[in-house]
């Protein structure tokens with residue numbers, strides 16, 4: 001296992017110098033955040049980012065993410081152009097020697113929360129989600145009013161996108177994903193890059209949009225679309241853990257044994273009423289994720305890939321990018337590394 005941390009680039013308040021000082025951290029997870037979705041990445045830009053990271057004695061371990069254009073997910077005739085661009089970006093990542101590309105296949109929105117600063121009894125705050133609250137959000141003015149992460153769409157663009165998605169049943173999304181992977185996986189193989197799909201977060205439909213990467217059956221189905229080592233998974237314990245019927249240790253065992261987990265996101269969640277959860281400190285006792293069970297399954301199956309503590313809480317008065325402060329993620333990294341060290345093979 002290689003411990004990594006996400007870094008948002010030069011504008012991130014958390015610096016590479018900070019990240020390097022966290023015990024056990026060897027690698028960085030980052031992206032070309034300034035390149036518009038659908039524009040092919042230049043190898044030289046990925047190499048520059050890699051070299052900046054290397055100046056701090058860290059490896060550029062994972063690209064998270066190359067965003068997948070909506071036309072691809074919708075399966076429109078325009079998709080081929082965007083798939084070509086995605087392939088070009090993957091090739092550039094390979095040229096720079098970055099071994100893993102994380103991506104997601106969520107319609108319109110990426111991860112979604114209804115609170116960014118939910119207060120906890122100990123004075124910390126974290127992200128949280130409540131489906132009833134989500135249903136009350138008014139999207140008629142675009143995504144501006146959303147508390148969680150969302151690509152910025154004005155009212156007009158969002159209405160058009162949601163109308164296009166109304167025609168898409170879950171099966172149509174599977175078809176477009178298969179079409180995408182059939183083209184991208186051979187390119188990734190040739191570039192020596194492993195693709196790692198991120199599960200949908202939360203793992204259920206939001207705003208009437210289909211979400212398909214939600215459980216073990218879905219992960220199995222993704223792998224069956226194109227049978228290749230380059231077609232793999234990001235196992236995100238926080239996303240999948242929002243559903244009580246997802247057995248995370250069993251997933252780590254099953255997909256770890258197949259060697260198809262290329263990236264680990266470790267985050268703990270405390271589930272509330274159905275379809276509600278709050279993010280909590282990484283150790284198992286704070287939430288519903290059996291972190292030791294997950295890591296033990298990975299270690300017993302020889303997992304050697306990158307792992308990162310996913311979102312942290314805000315503690316010690318820190319202000320910053322929701323979920324991506326320094327302090328709690330640093331505690332998460334050392335907790336996870338300690339747990340890993342303690343598990344005997």
Ligand code: DNO
Nearest residue numbers: 064065102103104110111198
């Ligand atoms: C949230 C992240 C997600 C993730 C993408 C992967 O903090 O886990 O935004 O990066 O879904 O494509």
